[in-house]
Amino acid sequence: EAQVTQNPRYLITVTGKKLTVTCSQNMNHEYMSWYRQDPGLGLRQIYYSMNVEVTDKGDVPEGYKVSRKEKRNFPLILESPSPNQTSLYFCASSSHRDLNTEAFFGQGTRLTVV
Amino acid sequence: GNSVTQMEGPVTLSEEAFLTINCTYTATGYPSLFWYVQYPGEGLQLLLKATKADDKGSNKGFEATYRKETTSFHLEKGSVQVSDSAVYFCALSDGAGANNLFFGTGTRLTVIP
Numbered sequence: 001e002a003q004v005t006q007n008p009r010y011l012i013t014v015t016g017k018k019l020t021v022t023c024s025q026n027m028n029h030e031y032m033s034w035y036r037q038d039p040g041l042g043l044r045q046i047y048y049s050m051n052v053e054v055t056d057k058g059d060v061p062e063g064y065k066v067s068r069k070e071k072r073n074f075p076l077i078l079e080s081p082s083p084n085q086t087s088l089y090f091c092a093s094s095s096h097r098d099l100n101t102e103a104f105f106g107q108g109t110r111l112t113v114v
Numbered sequence: 115g116n117s118v119t120q121m122e123g124p125v126t127l128s129e130e131a132f133l134t135i136n137c138t139y140t141a142t143g144y145p146s147l148f149w150y151v152q153y154p155g156e157g158l159q160l161l162l163k164a165t166k167a168d169d170k171g172s173n174k175g176f177e178a179t180y181r182k183e184t185t186s187f188h189l190e191k192g193s194v195q196v197s198d199s200a201v202y203f204c205a206l207s208d209g210a211g212a213n214n215l216f217f218g219t220g221t222r223l224t225v226i227p
Contacts, residue, residue, distance in 0.1 A: 004157070033214070042120075042203060042219040043158075058214070090157055092215075103215060105150075105157035 002027050006091050006106035013081055013113055021076045021109050023091030029104075031094045032074040033058065034066065036087040037108075043090065049074055081113040116141045120204045120218030127194055127225050135189040135221045137178075137204035145206040147171075147180050147187040148215070152201040161189075161202070194225045 004025045013019055025032065033048035035058075045058030049068040063085055065077040074093075078085060091106040121136040139145065146165045150158040162171030167182035176191045187204060204218040 035217075040219055042118075042217040043215075044217075045214060048214060092158075102160040102163070103158075105159070107155075107157045 002104065004091055004093055004104050004106040006089075006109050008109060009107065010110050011112070013111070015082055015113055016080050019078050019081060019111075021078075021089060021091075021111070023074045023076065023106060024072050025074075025091075025093040025104065026072065027093060027095070027104065028071065029093040029095050030071070032068070033092050033103075034064070034074070034076050035090045035092065036060065037090060038087050046076070046089075078111075081111075083113045085111065086113050087111060116145070116206060116208050116216045118204050118206055118216055118218040121221055122219070123201075123221040123223070125221060125223045127223070129196055129225055129227050130193045131225075133189070133191040133194045133198075133223065135202055135204075135223070137187045137189065137218060139185050139187065139204075139206050141185075141206055141208055141216075143208055145208050147178070148205045148207070149176070149178055149187070149189050150203045150205060150217075152203065152220070154200070158203060194223070196225045196227055199223055199225050 007022045030051045034046040035043040037043045044060045047066040049055045089109045092103045094103040117140045148163045149161040151161045152158045162173040164171040164180035170179045178189045201220045201222045203220045205215045
């Protein structure tokens with residue numbers, strides 16, 4: 001089954017404690033991205049990657065890092081989380097061969113930073 | 115730049131009512147337009163899409179037509195069901211070398227029996 005898997009689904013952490021949210025896809029997609037979803041703001045892109053070792057900033061990259069060492073994985077790293085990073089996070093992937101193709105989303109990670 | 119303006123919610127309808135959720139966009143170039151749906155506790159799923167002017171996307175009784183002259187992509191359904199209760203997102207992809215999606219703020223739809 002084609003899917004994007006995020007872990008964990010829920011996470012509560014304290015300010016300043018480094019954390020990683022993992023994302024993995026089994027569709028051999030070149031393109032992957034991270035979004036955060038906040039009430040009244042919709043989804044905003046944090047970072048994206050067009051292929052292995054190729055990443056770029058989205059609209060709201062401050063406070064986040066990513067890496068793309070393997071095609072299937074695209075972890076999101078918060079080196080020093082702060083309460084304003086409390087949000088619902090989604091990973092997405094799509095094939096880069098067709099720029100109008102469907103994006104597949106993970107089920108989301110609800111992060112609370114206290 | 116690219117942006118999507120979507121009808122504010124929430125929207126509450128009775129079963130079998132007609133649904134319209136308005137969406138307008140601003141884009142450079144020739145964007146593709148999408149509607150994604152998010153059911154409670156789940157990620158987003160593609161509902162329908164249109165890749166060029168005058169295209170009509172349709173799926174599960176929902177329709178939307180890509181109107182370049184009015185820069186709109188309104189979502190419609192003739193008769194909603196309780197199972198359609200979800201959050202609906204309008205989005206565009208500018209196709210400028212990456213599959214970056216720009217989303218509206220989302221519209222929560224609740225259908226009551």
